[in-house]
Amino acid sequence: MFNTARMGLFAALLAGVAGPVLAADFVEPPVVEPAPPPPVYEQPVEYGGWYIRGDIDYHWSEFRGGDYITYGPDPGTGRFDSGELDGAFSVGAGVGYQINQHFRTDLTADWMSKSEFRGSTTGICLDGDPCTSTDTSSYTALLLLANAYVDIGTWYGITPYVGAGIGGAWVKWDKLHNTIEDGEFSHNGGKGWRFAYAAMAGASYCLTDRVKLDVGYRFSHIEGGKMFDFDSDVGPGHDKGINVNEVRGGLRYQFGNSDCAQPVPIAYEPEPVYTK
Template sequence: MFNKAGMALFAALFAGVAGPVFAADFVEPPVIEHAPPPAVYEQPVEYGGWYIRGDIDYHWSKFRGADYITYGDPPGTGRFDSGKLESAFSAGAGVGYQINQHFRTDLTADWMSKSEFRGSTSGICLDGDPCTSVDTSSYTALLLLANAYVDIGTWHGITPYVGAGIGGAWVKWDTLHNSTEDGEFSHSGGKGWRFAYAAMAGASYCLTDRVKLDVGYRYSHINGGKMFDFASNVGPGYDKGIDTHEVRGGLRYQFGKSDCAQPEPIAYEPGPIYTK
């Protein structure tokens, strides 16, 4: 009996000592939760500010016709049977303001170099027979425009846009040389200010954080005005206006905040490590 009681006591003591030991072996280690990776945010860019621009172009001019007064017998009016203007170059500059990412305005001045003119007219020569003349001249113009543009959006540094402008042009015609069977005659060229407007489309490309390459097309219309003065019982003459189609290229320099500049990232430091 004593042996049974002793064995029971020994078993109880062993269980009391070994239980905590084995229980300690199965305690789970603490779980360490790492902080998430640092979040990086980009500062929003506020677009806007002044810019300057310089442009060159190659343009084709279309002569829309001309009328003139005749003082023969009987007096009346005449018109050019044909007229053609040669292509030419122009150069310009301007100053503008980028209002926001999608809207800007500028003032531009373009000097249109000499475009040669060749035309013909029909009339009655001194002998009373019909005759045809050959007329040559040229014109230059200073085109001043106030423009507004919509920048549609920017993809890979390229920003397509559309725009329109309104203003005036100072047009100067050179001496008109008139050659007929009766001889050669000259008419002083007309000059003066005229109303003008334009429409354009193109795209710009970021070369640096402030410089953009601007390439596009512009259509401009110059209203009619005096083409030449009176001489040899003919004149004055008035052209019906000039249309030009321009292929343009230039550079824009942005003084304010440009959409070409990359936003500055803001990095947040990781938070503390939490444990359970």
């Protein structure tokens, strides 16, 4: 019986020691979950600011007709039977302001180089018989416009736009030379300011974060004005206006925030998440 009691006491002591050890085996340590990849945010670009531009173009001018005063036995008004203008180049510059992503305005000045004119008129020669005169001249112009544009949107770095402008043009005609059967005579050319307006469409492309390539088409209309002075019982003469179709190309440099600039990525490391 003593042995039985001793064995019971030993079993009780063994159970008291083993119990905490077995209990400790079931307590799991805290698990640290790996942090998710840090999210990346893009800091939005605030569009706007001043820009400058430079352009070149090749244009075709359309002579919209002309008339002149005649003197002599039957004074009245004559008109050009025909008139054509050759193509020419232009160079221009401007300064503008990008209001937001979709709207901008600028002031531009374009110098239109000499465009040759060739036309014809019908009149009475010195012998009293009807005759046809071959008329040659040329014109140059300085076109000043205030413009507004809508940048429609940007796809693959290309931004199409439409726009319109209003302003004036300084037009200078060279001497008008008349060649008839009886010989030649000439009139001094007219010059002066005229009202002008324009409509344009094109697209720009980001070359750098501040420089854009700009290509497009512009239609300009220059109101009529004095074409030549009086001479040899004819004049003065006035043209009825000039239409100009331009294919343009140029560069724009943005001083302010440009839509060509890439958004700045902002990343942060979240705190580790512990679970029990």
